Amino acid sequence: MNRSASTLQEAPLCLQPVWDLVRSQESWLRSPFFAVLFSLGVYMSFCLPFVVLDLLATRVSFLQRYKIQTHNNPSLKMMASCVGQTLYNHMVYIFPLSVAGWLWRPVHLPPTAPELPEALLGIAACLLLFDFQYFVWHLLHHKVPWLYRTFHKAHHKYTATFALTTEHSGAWETLSLGFFAAVNPALLRCHPLTTLLFFTVNIWLSVEDHSGYDFPWSTHRLVPLGLYGGAPHHDLHHMKFKANYAPYFTHWDKLLGTYATAHSKPH
Numbered sequence: 001m002n003r004s005a006s007t008l009q010e011a012p013l014c015l016q017p018v019w020d021l022v023r024s025q026e027s028w029l030r031s032p033f034f035a036v037l038f039s040l041g042v043y044m045s046f047c048l049p050f051v052v053l054d055l056l057a058t059r060v061s062f063l064q065r066y067k068i069q070t071h072n073n074p075s076l077k078m079m080a081s082c083v084g085q086t087l088y089n090h091m092v093y094i095f096p097l098s099v100a101g102w103l104w105r106p107v108h109l110p111p112t113a114p115e116l117p118e119a120l121l122g123i124a125a126c127l128l129l130f131d132f133q134y135f136v137w138h139l140l141h142h143k144v145p146w147l148y149r150t151f152h153k154a155h156h157k158y159t160a161t162f163a164l165t166t167e168h169s170g171a172w173e174t175l176s177l178g179f180f181a182a183v184n185p186a187l188l189r190c191h192p193l194t195t196l197l198f199f200t201v202n203i204w205l206s207v208e209d210h211s212g213y214d215f216p217w218s219t220h221r222l223v224p225l226g227l228y229g230g231a232p233h234h235d236l237h238h239m240k241f242k243a244n245y246a247p248y249f250t251h252w253d254k255l256l257g258t259y260a261t262a263h264s265k266p267h
């Protein structure tokens with residue numbers, strides 16, 4: 001048995017096969033279009049199941065029990081408007097950034113994958129940093145009326161969330177969030193696979209946050225001790241405006257007295 005085969009047998013959760021698969025698409029990874037197509041493709045793929053649920057929810061009453069704001073269903077026109085905004089943001093802002101990033105930073109594809117614990121730690125650290133950065137940005141854009149009116153109001157067009165509202169934002173918010181997401185793996189010198197996994201998890205969590213559904217398997221039910229707010233936490237922010245500024249975790253809102261649940265008010 002050669003060395004690599006024995007290593008794989010000893011470590012069944014090794015990320016090397018995944019990384020080898022990713023590296024086999026090297027020409028795509030090195031393309032100036034990769035970042036924008038990855039961002040759009042992953043986002044739309046994660047939205048799609050919720051779009052199907054939204055279309056079914058008006059006909060299948062069983063689904064209503066999982067809706068956070070029961071019987072508040074988005075219309076096709078609302079969905080089309082959000083898709084239009086997402087495509088516009090990707091073409092006008094994210095595509096030029098994707099090309100600029102490609103010119104500025106050559107893609108580095110080391111032959112070895114990160115260890116699984118290292119990748120998980122990197123993803124958790126990036127998520128915690130992103131959560132803190134967006135909490136500060138978000139609080140500021142609610143406390144300063146000019147910032148709210150000019151930059152953040154577009155994201156609050158809908159008081160009942162549905163998946164496609166996730167990226168219903170203006171230029172400054174889209175670019176700020178893109179910057180926070182991109183800078184953390186670079187600051188922490190994450191492996192490119194850890195970076196890709198963080199981007200994927202980050203997009204999933206932001207879509208789930210806006211899904212408008214609370215399922216038994218939703219992330220906030222899987223993370224213990226109420227450390228993670230998730231969809232009910234963020235939906236309440238869209239409904240009440242004055243609470244729950246952190247996108248994912250609950251510690252910053254609890255520390256600063258801006259945490260609220262459906263049965264409480266921020267203190």
Ligand SMILES: [Zn+2]
Pocket residue numbers: 138142152156237
């Ligand atoms: Zn807000």
Ligand SMILES: [Zn+2]
Pocket residue numbers: 155166210234238
């Ligand atoms: Zn939101």
